Amino acid sequence: MLQGITSEAFILGCSAIGAGLAMIAGIGPGIGQGHAAGQAAAAVGRQPEAQADITRTMLLGQAVAETTGIYGLVIAIILLFVRPLLTAYLGL
Amino acid sequence: MVNNSLKKIGVIFLELLIRIAGREIIVPDTIVNVWIVVILLILFTFVVNSKIKKANAKEIPSNFLNIVELLVEASEGLVKTTMGPQNMSFSPYILTLIVFLLVANLFGLLGFSPPTSDYSVTFSLALITFVLTQYWKFKNSGNLFSYLKGYTEPMALLTPLNIIGDLANPISLSFRLFGNVMSGGIIMALIYEGAGFVAPVIAAPLHTYFDVFSGVLQTFIFTMLSMIFIGGREA
Numbered sequence: 623m624l625q626g627i628t629s630e631a632f633i634l635g636c637s638a639i640g641a642g643l644a645m646i647a648g649i650g651p652g653i654g655q656g657h658a659a660g661q662a663a664a665a666v667g668r669q670p671e672a673q674a675d676i677t678r679t680m681l682l683g684q685a686v687a688e689t690t691g692i693y694g695l696v697i698a699i700i701l702l703f704v705r706p707l708l709t710a711y712l713g714l
Numbered sequence: 715m716v717n718n719s720l721k722k723i724g725v726i727f728l729e730l731l732i733r734i735a736g737r738e739i740i741v742p743d744t745i746v747n748v749w750i751v752v753i754l755l756i757l758f759t760f761v762v763n764s765k766i767k768k769a770n771a772k773e774i775p776s777n778f779l780n781i782v783e784l785l786v787e788a789s790e791g792l793v794k795t796t797m798g799p800q801n802m803s804f805s806p807y808i809l810t811l812i813v814f815l816l817v818a819n820l821f822g823l824l825g826f827s828p829p830t831s832d833y834s835v836t837f838s839l840a841l842i843t844f845v846l847t848q849y850w851k852f853k854n855s856g857n858l859f860s861y862l863k864g865y866t867e868p869m870a871l872l873t874p875l876n877i878i879g880d881l882a883n884p885i886s887l888s889f890r891l892f893g894n895v896m897s898g899g900i901i902m903a904l905i906y907e908g909a910g911f912v913a914p915v916i917a918a919p920l921h922t923y924f925d926v927f928s929g930v931l932q933t934f935i936f937t938m939l940s941m942i943f944i945g946g947r948e949a
Contacts, residue, residue, distance in 0.1 A: 678938075685935040689886045692893035699896065 633708050641701040647694025654687040727827075744832035751817050751829055785809070796938065797945040804944060807846070811839070811937050819895060819929030823921065828929075831896045833888065840888035843940045847883070850944055883943055887936065894932050898924035 662680035666673050700706065728750075730741035762782055769779060789809040793802060815830065822828035829835050855861040865876045902924055906913050 682938055692889050695893050695897055
């Protein structure tokens with residue numbers, strides 16, 4: 623089954639699979655940001671007059687929670703567009 | 715990276731080719747766009763400067779000066795509430811960050827590739843914040859010994875963790891901005907490629923989200939986190 627495949631095509635395919643696996647990291651920030659938004663909505667319900675402060679704190683916390691997802695995204699982008707494994711194999 | 719698909723959809727590319735001592739150096743379009751933004755902002759400061767010098771303090775200021783005053787007062791209020799009144803000297807840096815990042819993120823709407831989708835731009839901005847953070851920490855702790863002693867808090871065993879935690883700040887700060895702007899650009903390029911004739915209809919609301927909303931939000935978050943890092947609180 624694998625006989626007709628060149629090494630370059632195999633490396634490219636594995637890079638694409640790796641990029642897809644790296645994006646599983648998006649689950650964590652999704653849950654975290656949703657939790658933060660839900661808590662902020664509850665806080666606004668309790669204290670509508672503090673809405674500006676609550677929104678600012680929520681956005682800041684969500685930005686920090688997003689970091690791990692962004693790391694996964696950067697790795698996926700590097701695997702897809704920079705292709706370090708292929709250049710390492712070709713010895714460039 | 716995604717240059718080929720971007721070229722097809724009509725993104726403006728301004729690349730420079732510099733020859734130094736027989737070697738060719740390609741300056742990518744994002745770096746050229748940074749210089750366009752910088753030159754535009756410098757021209758803007760000259761206009762503001764000359765208008766303020768001509769303005770009469772007893773008269774009502776013009777609309778243009780009103781908006782500039784509004785911007786300066788808003789940034790000073792933001793610095794005051796976030797960093798405290800003792801750190802008001804950082805207000806010019808924060809305003810510069812806000813204006814530069816806002817113009818740079820919204821530059822994609824004009825058909826250029828946004829300057830912040832280049833990692834060197836965001837990393838240099840984060841390095842400025844990092845140097846300011848360490849300098850301010852050093853200045854506040856007085857001498858070198860108490861500055862280094864700050865890393866052994868709360869116990870000596872945690873020193874490597876404190877150092878790694880400090881070094882991770884500029885990396886996470888720059889990757890956050892870069893990843894958001896870059897991924898927005900890639901998704902827009904994919905949509906222009908895939909949608910074909912209906913792309914102008916679909917793309918307009920998506921530009922509102924990826925360029926306007928995301929750009930303004932990332933500007934706010936970058937400046938907010940810079941203020942918190944420099945102010946010395948953990949985040």
